[in-house]
Amino acid sequence: MIDIPKKGKKFILARHFEGSPTHDNFKLVEFDIPDLQEGEILVEALFLSVDPYMRPYSARLLQEGTSTMVGSQVAKVIATKNGEYPLGTRLVGYWGWCTHSVVNPKNIATGMIGSFTHFPDIGNLSPSLGLGAIGMPGNTAYFGFLEICQPKEGDVVVVTGAAGAVGSLVGQIAKIKGCHVIGFAGSDDKVKWLVDEVGFDKAYNYKTADWDKCLKEAAPNGVDCYFDNVGGPLSTIIRNNMKDFGRISVCGSISTYNDKTPTMAPACEAAFVFKQLKMEGFLVSRWKSRWMEGLSQMTKWIQEGKIKVRETYTEGFEKMPQAFIDMLNGVNVGKAIIKV
Numbered sequence: 001m002i003d004i005p006k007k008g009k010k011f012i013l014a015r016h017f018e019g020s021p022t023h024d025n026f027k028l029v030e031f032d033i034p035d036l037q038e039g040e041i042l043v044e045a046l047f048l049s050v051d052p053y054m055r056p057y058s059a060r061l062l063q064e065g066t067s068t069m070v071g072s073q074v075a076k077v078i079a080t081k082n083g084e085y086p087l088g089t090r091l092v093g094y095w096g097w098c099t100h101s102v103v104n105p106k107n108i109a110t111g112m113i114g115s116f117t118h119f120p121d122i123g124n125l126s127p128s129l130g131l132g133a134i135g136m137p138g139n140t141a142y143f144g145f146l147e148i149c150q151p152k153e154g155d156v157v158v159v160t161g162a163a164g165a166v167g168s169l170v171g172q173i174a175k176i177k178g179c180h181v182i183g184f185a186g187s188d189d190k191v192k193w194l195v196d197e198v199g200f201d202k203a204y205n206y207k208t209a210d211w212d213k214c215l216k217e218a219a220p221n222g223v224d225c226y227f228d229n230v231g232g233p234l235s236t237i238i239r240n241n242m243k244d245f246g247r248i249s250v251c252g253s254i255s256t257y258n259d260k261t262p263t264m265a266p267a268c269e270a271a272f273v274f275k276q277l278k279m280e281g282f283l284v285s286r287w288k289s290r291w292m293e294g295l296s297q298m299t300k301w302i303q304e305g306k307i308k309v310r311e312t313y314t315e316g317f318e319k320m321p322q323a324f325i326d327m328l329n330g331v332n333v334g335k336a337i338i339k340v
């Protein structure tokens with residue numbers, strides 16, 4: 001018999017971010033959980049995600065009529081008045097930084113907030129992967145790299161943010177496709193992990209390395225594909241080391257998310273013209289109609305041991321702001337997850 005709680009907890013954005021997030025941007029509030037109406041379910045968060053998009057996305061919260069921090073979670077149904085959602089059903093949903101949510105599955109959200117999907121069959125793997133390698137970051141790596149970079153066997157691929165949730169997967173997908181993979185990450189430990197355990201051919205600490213020298217050493221004939229997670233000057237140097245007809249998938253720009261004014265990137269137009277580069281940004285929602293295809297392939301690769309997954313856990317819902325700040329500061333290796 002599950003004890004139905006009367007109150008839930010959530011984090012609201014108490015003050016809009018200015019520069020790097022701090023604890024006083026967030027406020028923990030308690031709320032009453034209403035009785036369920038016919039057709040509704042009550043879900044309880046098991047694992048929650050902190051992701052870089054939450055930093056730039058927060059500016060949209062007020063426009064969207066909510067101040068609850070946006071975010072996804074793996075949750076289970078703990079009370080139900082809907083026969084299609086029995087007790088214990090696991091779901092992955094965008095219900096925000098929130099312990100409990102009352103959901104009416106009939107009112108399917110069209111945007112991100114409030115949308116949810118059923119959990120794919122992942123056998124004995126941890127359900128937390130639904131927020132990482134078998135969830136949105138997994139599909140970001142899968143579609144964002146394969147569809148935009150169109151890698152071929154033997155291609156030289158550079159990945160920034162290489163030890164993070166998306167980057168570590170992109171590098172491994174590139175290896176599966178027979179590419180030579182070079183990563184940039186923010187510590188010597190991350191670099192060692194990428195080369196010794198994840199299978200990158202070369203990796204560099206972008207905080208201490210001479211970027212241009214590293215690229216000339218690791219890719220003397222140039223780079224075919226660049227999966228860009230970070231933007232900023234490092235990306236400019238990488239683009240200038242590309243081969244003719246190089247392909248660039250612009251996934252993120254985390255080095256600029258805390259900027260207070262629009263980022264002025266150093267000019268890179270000459271490389272675009274003379275190397276005839278192709279650069280394309282994307283949002284993973286572009287592949288919504290193929291969502292399960294990506295998740296199934298990622299599950300298969302993990303089960304076959306072709307993709308290694310690492311997660312950095314923070315225990316306790318109350319620690320979400322700290323986990324978010326830590327993730328933005330590079331404390332995480334692989335996917336940053338909160339275990340309630």
Ligand code: NDP
Pocket residue numbers: 051052053136137140161162163164165166167184185186187190229230250251252253254255256282283284285327328329330331332333334335336
């Ligand atoms: P990560 O797990 O990679 O965590 C963020 C990492 O960013 C940190 O660990 C840190 O690692 C790195 N970082 C922080 N500040 C800087 C900086 N100034 N320069 C370089 N690296 C920095 O997060 P995700 O894998 O979830 O996301 C990676 C990128 O992908 C982000 O830019 C995100 O916005 C983007 N993204 C885009 C999606 C899309 O649909 N386009 C979907 C999902 C993610 P380090 O120690 O190496 O500095």
